Amino acid sequence: MFEQAQIVRRLPRLRHVGVRLAGVLVFGALITLSALIIATGPRAEPEVRAEKEWPVSFKTVSPQALEPSFQVYGRLESGQTAVLRAAISGTVSGVLFREGDWVDRGDVLAVLDDAELSLAVSAAESALRQAQANRSSVLTSFELAQELTAHHEAQALMAVTKRERFDTLHEQRMIADAQLDEVLQEANERAMTLARHKASLKDFPYQIARADAAVSEAQTRLQRAQLELSYSRLTAPFSGRVLSIDVAEGDRIAGGTSLLKLADFESLQIRAAIPVQTAQRLRQSLDRGQPLTGRALAGGVSEEFELLGLAGDIKPGQGGIDAFFGVDSDSVLALGSVVQLSLNLPAEPDVVSIPMHALYDNVRIYRIEQSRLQALEVERVGEYEDHLGNYQLLVRSPAIKAGDQIMISQLPTAVTGLLVVPVETNVATATELAAQWSSLE
Secondary structure, rough: OOHHHHHHHHHHHHHHHHHHHHHHHHHHHHHHHHHHHHOOOOOOOOOOOHHHHHEEEEEEOOOEOOOOOEEEEEEEEOOOOOEEEOOOOEEEEEEEEOOOEOOOOOOOEEEEEEHHHHHHHHHHHHHHHHHHHHHHHHHHHHHHHHHHHHHHHHHHHHHHHHHHHHHHHHHHHOOOHHHHHHHHHHHHHHHHHHHHEEEEEHHHHHHHHHHHHHHHHHHHHHHHHHHHHHHOEEEEEEEEEEEEEEEOOOOEEEEEEEEEEEEEHHHEEEEEEOOOOHHHHHHHHHHHHOOOOOEEEOOOEEEEEEEEOOOOOOOOOOOOOOEEOOOOOOOOOOOOEEEEEEEEEOOOOEEEEHHHHOOOOOOOOEEEOOEEEEEOOOOOEEEEEOOOOOOEEEEEOOOOOOOOEEEEEOOOOOOOEEEEEEEEEOOOHHHHHHHHHHHHH
């Protein structure tokens, strides 16, 4: 019984040892099987991954002198705008143009009632004729007085001679004292008459001067009346368009009342604020006498213009200097129109033109050498518009040589050493190349 009990106590320990031994045998069998599979399996060759080739478009460049173009927005305005006002009071009898009409210099724009003014002109003409008649009368009297001078002098001389003769006779006691007194009185009267006549002769120049002044005053009054009459017809001081009309036929207006507003289309200009640095280059060209021309685009209409000048200062609240560009007087653009300006700046040497998307980080382009990219640091000089109207950038670098192939594709993975496949721009468009990049990624 004791032995049976010991056997019973050993059975669990024997079962645990058996389980562990069975696990070891199974694990060993799996290792043996795996080793056999590996040993008897086929050997795979290592995969060699090929480097991607990125198809890109390129442009063959050659550094040369090109004119950068400058684009800015400006507003069309007139060099002078006149508000025409009435110089006199009156009634508006006619307005001959409408807003927006074109008028030439000297055209009659509006007419005032001139009945009162015409009467004033007639009165001034009558006063002038009267003054002229008075002057003629004074001149006639002066001529007559000059002719009578000799007669007065002769009579005075005769009176003096007679007195001398009577003096001799009185000394000889041949005549009475009364007779001598009569002769002396007659001689004195003739002398006084001659003196008064000579005094009147001296006064005639003053009378003539007063008559001339009266004539001049009458002429001035007539001219003033005629001038006021001319104010009844309001004329255009220059050629242009009527911007607004402030009166209507039949209105009673006072002097100084605004009648209409007129813009001078012979001095049309485009005002645009340009950066100070660009303005300095333009001013240097103007000082050297170099004309600067360009184009203005508004509403699909393109017109030629020329730089007229630059403002002398920067206006408060403005980030640039005002530039003024001349426009033809027959322009179809309306005043106040916003126009896009494209101006050619002085030529820059040793530059190349590339599309905008060919410039990376605003300072770098890529040259293709032996089908690999090479980064080049460049200076951005300006903008450029070629003969086809394509908008491009001008860049400069001493590393760029004639005949270099510059990548003009926008390649997101561009980096020095990247393998590329150069493609002529007329063979594959940028859209096709972008599709190829997507398929290669």
